[in-house]
Amino acid sequence: MSVPRPVALVGLAGAAAVLCLVQLRLDGDHGFATDPVGAVALAAGAVAAVVASTRLPGPAQRPARWLAASLLAYLGAAAWAVGSGDAVAVAVWTSAWIPPLALAQLTAAAAVRRSGTPAWDARLVAAVLTAAAVGNLLLTSATEPFTGVPTIAPEAWRTALAPLGDLLTTAAALALLLLPVRLGRAAATSAGPARAGLGIAAAGTATAPLVVLFCLLLAVARDPGAVEPELGSVAFLVALAGGAACAAGCAVLAARDAADAVPAVVRTTTVTAAVLLVLAGGTLLAAPTLQLPPALTVVGVVVLAVAGVGGAWLAGGRLASALVPAAAPAAPTRVPGLTARESEVLGLLAAGASNAGIAAQLVISERTVDAHLRSVFTKLDLRPDGGTNRRVQATRIWLQHTS
Structure with missing residues (x-):
């Protein structure tokens, strides 16, 4: 290769x-x-x-x-x-x-x-x-x-x-x-x-x-x-x-795929934080003012590394299990009647993104996201007094086009 x-x-x-x-x-x-x-x-x-x-x-x-x-x-x-x-x-x-x-x-x-x-x-x-x-x-x-x-x-x-x-x-x-x-x-x-x-x-x-x-x-x-x-x-x-x-x-x-990445990133983040703590602890153990024998310093660093990194690995695995989300819906080319951008906004909404999340991914303001969603709701004939949250209704329509 x-x-x-x-x-x-x-x-x-x-x-x-x-x-x-x-x-x-x-x-x-x-x-x-x-x-x-x-x-x-x-x-x-x-x-x-x-x-x-x-x-x-x-x-x-x-x-x-x-x-x-x-x-x-x-x-x-x-x-x-x-x-x-x-x-x-x-x-x-x-x-x-x-x-x-x-x-x-x-x-x-x-x-x-x-x-x-x-x-x-x-x-x-x-x-x-x-x-x-x-x-x-x-x-x-x-x-x-x-x-x-x-x-x-x-x-x-x-x-x-x-x-x-x-x-x-x-x-x-x-x-x-x-x-x-x-x-x-x-x-x-x-x-x-x-x-x-x-x-x-x-x-x-x-x-x-x-x-x-x-x-x-x-x-x-x-x-x-x-x-x-x-x-x-x-x-x-x-x-x-x-x-x-x-x-x-x-x-x-x-x-x-974010769902597949969650376990890896949680463990990576927790282990990285643990490594930083081990580095700080090891640096303190090696400080001249402590005057520890070299062998004792090595043992202390090893104990810190095993306890810190091992504990972070186990804790990260448990946390990841609790955070793994449901699978993302497949993306259609476009929902009939919506523009490409409106379909993109609706797709992110169906994936669980908030207005802030949509804005972060599309590099637009939250006010622009809100305007796109209002247009989507209007074109899909979703009224605010329909008895069901319009975001939920719009997500259902999106899922109908992905099934």
Whole structure:
């Protein structure tokens, strides 16, 4: 079986970047940027994203490939910064972790969009995260004297116009919550297969704020000296790569038959959350301040991994069993008397989607959805005083044309 060209190219580029960083480490740089664990994780995340792009519909392929490219760019920026020692290179490198967060969200959200036009919420997330990356690039610099690549310790950096930097950081954090909240609301107000697909997409978009939360937890643990900056930074790189891979995987599952995808996505989400917790716990166990023997540290991490991941796998299976929806009705070409768009809206309604769920998938406003439904009800001669909910009546008519 031949490997798709994009996958081969990303794999080769990732391997080259990892080898370059390993060579820099052998040459004497022992900062977290050249740590092989973080480098391999980022390369693997890029490969996972590009593999996902080959299984996604058109609207979601582009952000998935850009996600893979952004992770490779992060690796390349690390090699440039470490190899050259240039302050500009370091500034680029320290801002390059932001684009993967935005692209992970856009990939998961695009998987349930039935239009190639980006929704306003996706455009807003892209704009705010771009502003945050550019602001970080222009406002943040390494503390002098500069030797090599500093760690993430706050004293290693200085920020010009700190209030502006804080404002951009806050705006970026809030923007990362927009897509999970909107897609989560659309899923919560929907039912059946529509709820499953939207819920999967919401889970995928939630990986980005989870990664940021994980980073903040590491920073809190590091402040009193519980986590060595180098170790915490490597853990963050692994979490960033894992979050990107998880978002890409959720996108693939959301774009497929939602009913079949629910067990996989629930288990993927619960296990990913457990892995992040295990990483945080393992990082704390390995902290120098605890002074645990290496053997005891390994045993502690193994116990955490088995208990956390195993428990998440079992709990995810039970939750998935409770959430698996009924099978989706087959889609006819068009209900007689309705336009193509009206039939599309009616089909999503019959699949259990709420107005918010329909709007999220068709990239239109809820007001437009309401207008389409009113037109559908009128053309199907469904009166509001008929004694039965018009949405139920319309669904029955749809099912009559699918049987």
